[in-house]
Amino acid sequence: MISINEVQETMRMISEANLDVRTITMGISLMDCADDDLGSFCRKIYDKINRKAERLVQVGDDISKEYGIPVVNKRISVTPIAIAASGCRCEDYAGVARTLDHAAETTGVNFIGGFSALVHKGITPEDRKLLDSIPSALAETERVCSSISAASTRSGINMNAVNLVAGIVRDTAKLTASRDSIGCAKFVVFCNAVEDNPFMAGAFHGIGEGECAINVGVSGPGVVKRALESVRGSDFETLCETVKRTAFKITRVGQLVAKEASRRLDVPFGVIDLSLAPTPTIGDSIAEILREMGLEQPGAPGTTAAIAILNDNVKKGGVMASSYVGGLSGAFIPVSEDRGMMEAARMGALTLEKLEAMTCVCSVGLDMIAIPGDTPVETLSGIIADEMAIGMVNNKTTAVRIIPVIGKRVGDTAEFGGLLGSAPIMEVNRFGCSDFVRRGGRIPAPIHSFRN
Amino acid sequence: MKGIVTVLGKDSVGIIAKICSYMSEKNINVLDIAQTIVDGYFNMMMVVDLDRSTEPLAPLAVGLEALGRDIGVVVRLQHEDIFNAMHRI
Numbered sequence: 130m131i132s133i134n135e136v137q138e139t140m141r142m143i144s145e146a147n148l149d150v151r152t153i154t155m156g157i158s159l160m161d162c163a164d165d166d167l168g169s170f171c172r173k174i175y176d177k178i179n180r181k182a183e184r185l186v187q188v189g190d191d192i193s194k195e196y197g198i199p200v201v202n203k204r205i206s207v208t209p210i211a212i213a214a215s216g217c218r219c220e221d222y223a224g225v226a227r228t229l230d231h232a233a234e235t236t237g238v239n240f241i242g243g244f245s246a247l248v249h250k251g252i253t254p255e256d257r258k259l260l261d262s263i264p265s266a267l268a269e270t271e272r273v274c275s276s277i278s279a280a281s282t283r284s285g286i287n288m289n290a291v292n293l294v295a296g297i298v299r300d301t302a303k304l305t306a307s308r309d310s311i312g313c314a315k316f317v318v319f320c321n322a323v324e325d326n327p328f329m330a331g332a333f334h335g336i337g338e339g340e341c342a343i344n345v346g347v348s349g350p351g352v353v354k355r356a357l358e359s360v361r362g363s364d365f366e367t368l369c370e371t372v373k374r375t376a377f378k379i380t381r382v383g384q385l386v387a388k389e390a391s392r393r394l395d396v397p398f399g400v401i402d403l404s405l406a407p408t409p410t411i412g413d414s415i416a417e418i419l420r421e422m423g424l425e426q427p428g429a430p431g432t433t434a435a436i437a438i439l440n441d442n443v444k445k446g447g448v449m450a451s452s453y454v455g456g457l458s459g460a461f462i463p464v465s466e467d468r469g470m471m472e473a474a475r476m477g478a479l480t481l482e483k484l485e486a487m488t489c490v491c492s493v494g495l496d497m498i499a500i501p502g503d504t505p506v507e508t509l510s511g512i513i514a515d516e517m518a519i520g521m522v523n524n525k526t527t528a529v530r531i532i533p534v535i536g537k538r539v540g541d542t543a544e545f546g547g548l549l550g551s552a553p554i555m556e557v558n559r560f561g562c563s564d565f566v567r568r569g570g571r572i573p574a575p576i577h578s579f580r581n
Numbered sequence: 582m583k584g585i586v587t588v589l590g591k592d593s594v595g596i597i598a599k600i601c602s603y604m605s606e607k608n609i610n611v612l613d614i615a616q617t618i619v620d621g622y623f624n625m626m627m628v629v630d631l632d633r634s635t636e637p638l639a640p641l642a643v644g645l646e647a648l649g650r651d652i653g654v655v656v657r658l659q660h661e662d663i664f665n666a667m668h669r670i
Contacts, residue, residue, distance in 0.1 A: 130613065130628065131585065131628075131661065131664045131665065131668060131669075132615075133615040133616075133617065133624070133626045135664060135667075135668040136585055136587055136626045136664055137587075137624065137626075138667075138668075139663065139664055139667055139668070140587055140589075140657070191639055194638075194639040194642055194643070195638045195639050195642070195659070195660045196659055196660050196662070196663040197642070197657055197658075197659035197660075197663065198663060378667045378668075381666040381667050382663060382666060382667055384666065385662060385663060385666040
C-alpha cells in the first residue's frame, strides 16, 4: 500500500514544483491522402486529422482530471507535407498550411507540426515548393509549425538547403515583423532530425512511422531543482544519483499517461521523450537547476559540464522508467521560454557562443534566441552551419530556432507571449562569413559516419 | 479501481466527517485512512474503493474539490496508479 509520505511527495511535485506532462502528441500519417488535386488533398487531410484526433484533447483532459496531473499541451504531428503533398499539381503549399491550421483549430490542439521537408541530401522540386511556401504559411497561420532537415551524420550538410533556410528565417521575420517576428518561433532547422519527436516546433510524423502513434513529452525542471535543494553541497555522485531518481519518477508518470492515452484512443504508444522542457513560469526553469548545482549564472565557466551531467542523468533515470524512449531526449534551452536563461542573457552571463558550446554535449540546439533584425542572411547561414556541424560530427540531433527580430537591437526585448515568453536581443559576432557560406553545395559526411 | 483522496489545510472540527459523508452519498467505500497534524496543519490520505461509486472519477474529483473549498481545505481525488507508477517498480 502506498504510504502517506509517498503520496505527499507526489502531491508536492505537482503543486509546488510544476510537475506536468508537457505534451501528448499524436503522430498521423498522411500518406494515404495523396491526390493530384490540391483541393481534394486538403479535404482528405482535414478529414483524416479530424477523424484520428477527434478525441485527443478530451482524452488528455480526462486523464489529467483522473490522475490529478496537468497535461499541458495536446498536439498533432503529420507526415512531412513536402512528401505527403508531392503528388499535388500546384504552385505552392500555403493552402495546405491553412488546412492544417483549420484542422488544429477544429480538434482543439494548440500546435500542429509537419509543414516540413527532408532535404539533408538533396532538394526535390516539391521540397523547393514547400521551402518557398514557409514564410507566408507561418505568417498566415497560428498553429502550424514547420521544420527542415538540412543535415545528417550519414549525408553531411546540404549547404544549399542551409542558405535557403537562412532566407526563410529572414523572410518569415519580415512577414511577421509587427509581432516581433514571431513566425520564426514556429520554424526550426535540424541536423539528424528525429521522426517521433513530440515537441514543437520540430515535430513531424516520420515516414518510417506507422499509421498513427502517441508520443509523450514529460517535463519537470522544477522537480529536479527541488530535489537538488536537498543535497546542496554534496559531491557529484550524490548529485547525479538525485537527478537520476527524480528523472525516474517523473518519467514513470509520463509512461503512465502515455499508455493510458494510447489505450483510450486505441492508437499505439510510440515513445516517451526524456527532455527537461522549461516554461516561462517561475520554478520551471533549467537555469534554476544550473544555479542550484552551483553556478552563479548559466553561462559561467562550468556550465557546459553542468548541463552534460544534468542531461546524462535525466536519461539514465528515465530510460528504465519507460519501455520506449525516443524523440529528442535532450536538454532544451529555449532562452525566451526559460525565465532564468532570459535573465542570464540579459545580464551578459549567457552568450550565443556559450549556448552553442552547450549543444555539443547535450542541448538540442540554439532555441528561441532573439537576435538583431538586421543580422545579415549570410550570418544566419553561418550560425545554422555551425550548429549542423556540431550535430553531424557528434552524431546527435541539433537544431536552430532563431528569431531575427525586425527593428530591434541588442538591449531591446522581444515579446512573444504565452509559452513562447520574451527574449532579450542577443549579440551576434559582427565578423562576416559570406564567402564561406556562398560556396554552396554539400559538405561531405564525416569519416566516422562510415560504420558499416 | 482505487482512488487516493488527499486533504490538506488548517485543522478544524468535522473535516473527516464532511468528506466521509460526501463519499457515502456516492457509495464510495473508504478502505484506509492515514493522517498527520503538523503545526496545526491537517494532512490526510484516504484509500477509497470506487468500483461501486455512483459517479465516475473525474466528476467526483471536481465535487470533492468544491467541497474542500467550502470547508477551507484542499481536497484532491486521484487514481491510485499515479502513485503506484511513481513509487513502485
